[in-house]
Amino acid sequence: MPEIATSDGIQIHYELEGDASxxxxxxxNSLGTTHAMxxxxxxxxxxDFQILRYDTLGHGQSDTPEGPYTLxxxxxxxxxxxxxxxxxxxxxxxxSLGGMTGxxxxxxxxxxxxxxxxxxxxxxxxPAELWEGRIRQVTDQGMSSITQAVLxxxxxxxFMANENSDVxxxxx
Numbered sequence: 338m339p340e341i342a343t344s345d346g347i348q349i350h351y352e353l354e355g356d357a358s359x360x361x362x363x364x365x366n367s368l369g370t371t372h373a374m375x376x377x378x379x380x381x382x383x384x385d386f387q388i389l390r391y392d393t394l395g396h397g398q399s400d401t402p403e404g405p406y407t408l409x410x411x412x413x414x415x416x417x418x419x420x421x422x423x424x425x426x427x428x429x430x431x432x433s434l435g436g437m438t439g440x441x442x443x444x445x446x447x448x449x450x451x452x453x454x455x456x457x458x459x460x461x462x463x464p465a466e467l468w469e470g471r472i473r474q475v476t477d478q479g480m481s482s483i484t485q486a487v488l489x490x491x492x493x494x495x496f497m498a499n500e501n502s503d504v505x506x507x508x509x
Contacts (some may be wrong), residue, residue, distance in 0.1 A: 340398075341421040343414050351391035351418060355383050359464035360451065363427040365415065365435030369456075369480070369487065371397030373506055374432070389427065391418055392475035395435065412441030419449060430454040484508055 340348045362382055364375040372390035379388045382441055392399040394406055394414055415438055421425060429450045431439040436458025443453050450487060462468065474482050486495060497504050 341418055344415045345410075347394060347400045347402060348415070349391055349394065349400070349414055349418055351389060351422075353387065353389050353422060355387040357387055359385060359387045360429040361424050363389040363391075363415070363419070363424075363429045365391070365429070365431035365438050366393055366396060367435055368431035369396070370507065373397075375471070376506075378430075386428065389418075389422070391415075393438070408437055408441045409445075412439045412445060412458065413439050415442060416446050416449060426451050428452045428454075429458065431458065432456045433458050445447070 340350050342348055350372070364372070364378065366372055366374050371392050375388075375390050379390060382388060382410050387500070394411060395401045395404070399473065411434075415429075419425075426449050429452070430443060431437070431454070436455035437460075439450075439453045439455050440458070440460060442450055442470065488504065491507055492504055
C-alpha cells in the first residue's frame, strides 16, 4: 500500500501506475469517494499517461485526523505528493472537491500543473448551514445515513435499478 507522509505527519495513500516516460495525469477524488472512482478513466488514459490517483485527506486509505480541513491543506497535500514522487508538473483532473483542490493549485502552484481539468466543481460552496447539517448527520448517524441521498444526486433511478458496479462503488 503506497503512502507518503505530508509535512504535518499525515499519511496519504496513492496509486502510481503506467509508463514513467509518459506525462503524468493526477486524478483527485470527490467528497466521500476514494481514488477508486477513477478506475475506468485510469484504464482509458493509461496508453498516453502515467496515472497518479490518491485518496484525499480523510478519505479511503489516507489518514483521517480531526478536522477542520482546508482547501489549502488539500492543495499542499497534492504538491507534497508530487514532490515525494519527484514529479515536477502534472496534468491535473479533479471532480467536485478534487476540482476545488485543482483551483487551489492553479492559484498557488500553477507551475506544478501542465493543465487543469475541473469537473462538476464550484468556486463557492452553498450556505454553511447545508454542510453543517450534513456533518452533524454523518457524525451522529454515520455515512450510511446519507447514502441514498448521495446516490440520488449522482444517478438516475433507472440507472440505479440496474445495480451495476458504478453504483456499488459510490455506495461503498
